[in-house]
Amino acid sequence: MHIRNVYRDGIDFTQLSTAYLPLRKYLIETSKSHKTIDFKDQAAQRCLTEALLHRDFNLKIRLLPDRLCPPVPNRLNYVLWLQDIISASRYVEEHDSKSIVHGIDVGTGASAIFPLLACTLEKSWKFMVSEIDPYSFENASHNISANKLDDRIQIVRSNATSPILLPLYIDEDRRFDFSMCNPPFYSSLQDVTQSAEAKENGPNAVCTGAEVEMITSGGESAFVGKMVIESLSIRERCRWYTSMLGKLSSAAEVIDILKSNSIDNYILTEFVQGQTRRWAVGWSYTDIRLPDSISRILNSNPTIAKYLPAHNTIQQPVLSVSRKSLYETVSSVLSSISHIQFYDDPHGRDTSDMEIDTEPRAGVGFLVFAQEDTWSRSARRRQKRLLGDSARPNLNLVSSVLAASAERVPSSRFACSIHIKESLVKKGAFVPAGNTVTKPNSPAVPTTQSFTVEFTWRQGRDRRLFDSFCSHVSGKVQ
Numbered sequence: 001m002h003i004r005n006v007y008r009d010g011i012d013f014t015q016l017s018t019a020y021l022p023l024r025k026y027l028i029e030t031s032k033s034h035k036t037i038d039f040k041d042q043a044a045q046r047c048l049t050e051a052l053l054h055r056d057f058n059l060k061i062r063l064l065p066d067r068l069c070p071p072v073p074n075r076l077n078y079v080l081w082l083q084d085i086i087s088a089s090r091y092v093e094e095h096d097s098k099s100i101v102h103g104i105d106v107g108t109g110a111s112a113i114f115p116l117l118a119c120t121l122e123k124s125w126k127f128m129v130s131e132i133d134p135y136s137f138e139n140a141s142h143n144i145s146a147n148k149l150d151d152r153i154q155i156v157r158s159n160a161t162s163p164i165l166l167p168l169y170i171d172e173d174r175r176f177d178f179s180m181c182n183p184p185f186y187s188s189l190q191d192v193t194q195s196a197e198a199k200e201n202g203p204n205a206v207c208t209g210a211e212v213e214m215i216t217s218g219g220e221s222a223f224v225g226k227m228v229i230e231s232l233s234i235r236e237r238c239r240w241y242t243s244m245l246g247k248l249s250s251a252a253e254v255i256d257i258l259k260s261n262s263i264d265n266y267i268l269t270e271f272v273q274g275q276t277r278r279w280a281v282g283w284s285y286t287d288i289r290l291p292d293s294i295s296r297i298l299n300s301n302p303t304i305a306k307y308l309p310a311h312n313t314i315q316q317p318v319l320s321v322s323r324k325s326l327y328e329t330v331s332s333v334l335s336s337i338s339h340i341q342f343y344d345d346p347h348g349r350d351t352s353d354m355e356i357d358t359e360p361r362a363g364v365g366f367l368v369f370a371q372e373d374t375w376s377r378s379a380r381r382r383q384k385r386l387l388g389d390s391a392r393p394n395l396n397l398v399s400s401v402l403a404a405s406a407e408r409v410p411s412s413r414f415a416c417s418i419h420i421k422e423s424l425v426k427k428g429a430f431v432p433a434g435n436t437v438t439k440p441n442s443p444a445v446p447t448t449q450s451f452t453v454e455f456t457w458r459q460g461r462d463r464r465l466f467d468s469f470c471s472h473v474s475g476k477v478q
């Protein structure tokens with residue numbers, strides 16, 4: 001489950017029923033200290049979703065007995081991933097944190113759960129959502145109004161002949177930061193039955209979905225594939241197109257469609273909640289690149305690994321006497337590269353564990369911008385030829401004071417962040433041969449510690465530039 005998901009440690013049903021009394025009647029005692037609900041009871045499931053949205057998000061929601069009942073932990077996982085995408089997409093931009101984020105939810109369902117959750121978590125987000133089913137459309141409109149979000153969530157009626165990405169066709173001057181979707185999964189009724197039978201002990205929870213919610217011609221991969229084809233002409237007007245998928249095989253099919261249309265800037269993640277696993281793909285025509293923590297499934301197995309996009313994060317282990325000294329070494333390597341600009345990374349954090357230390361600190365990383373390759377051997381030879389023997393001025397060291405000013409290059413062709421992280425190995429535990437002096441009475445020689453220099457590609461279209469930049473800097477730092 002996502003690191004910020006409030007349901008990571010499970011749900012205490014007894015506590016929840018105290019906060020939301022209607023849940024009481026559905027509680028079942030499994031042991032003296034443990035209560036749950038019957039997930040095969042539709043009414044109990046709806047009550048659980050209402051209870052979680054009420055207690056944890058202050059949302060009032062009306063769910064229909066004959067429409068899907070959205071499980072909150074899974075829907076929240078998707079919204080949290082989008083939050084990550086938005087904040088990483090703005091990494092290299094000067095932006096006002098309050099500036100509005102525009103999202104699309106394709107097929108918002110009877111609950112409208114995605115825009116309701118997202119607008120509760122993010123006060124600066126606005127949505128245009130679509131729905132094809134009149135019954136769900138009406139209930140979604142009710143839920144949006146009941147939560148006084150009409151000014152932030154606009155709902156549009158779709159139909160069988162409309163484009164799937166309808167909100168992007170309504171006003172062609174409008175730009176969006178992302179689109180999201182939980183498409184109908186199955187290709188036919190037979191597909192639904194087969195899938196239920198395939199689960200050994202029957203499905204874990206009862207499915208209350210109507211045909212329009214669950215079935216689409218060609219199944220979910222065809223639905224999202226159509227979205228990919230539509231996006232080919234919309235391109236950067238939406239920064240990130242994303243969709244959830246119920247089967248890994250569908251994710252593989254969508255990735256094939258992306259690749260066959262030369263879309264290399266794509267991402268793949270998974271949402272795990274209890275025994276249920278879902279996947280989500282995303283793609284972009286912009287030059288924004290997302291870190292591996294968002295763009296790839298970490299610790300994936302070989303079946304999944306072959307679908308993952310190329311790495312945008314590269315980690316280089318380095319030994320140094322201290323963080324400060326390593327920081328200075330990296331800084332001097334960067335100073336020696338002509339025609340790049342680098343700054344103290346304003347987002348720099350002291351540790352790889354964002355939960356523990358969320359305060360940005362100076363001295364832990366850099367943000368580097370370049371217009372072209374000036375570091376590779378061939379680029380340096382080319383420069384030398386052009387300049388003859390005249391010495392190059394060193395243009396590069398721009399302090400963090402400048403970083404705060406408007407002198408930042410706004411749309412460089414290439415951007416990379418470099419973070420210096422303490423290795424997980426405890427201080428002093430890693431003592432490589434030859435680096436310490438242990439003889440008694442000899443002057444103390446500083447012990448080296450192990451660090452990781454982490455490069456993250458943030459912007460650009462040419463992967464070779466990122467690879468060659470990382471190998472140049474890490475080669476010099478070592």
Ligand SMILES: C[S@@+](CC[C@H](N)C(=O)[O-])C[C@H]1O[C@@H](n2cnc3c(N)ncnc32)[C@H](O)[C@@H]1O
Pocket residue numbers: 068069070075106107108109110111112113114130131132133136158159163164181182183184185212213214
């Ligand atoms: C699996 S449900 C997801 C509902 C909700 N977003 C959720 O996650 O709980 C799929 C939804 O997409 C709607 N839908 C199907 N085809 C659509 C289309 N072409 N345009 C808009 N909505 C569509 C269905 O009516 C249904 O409400």
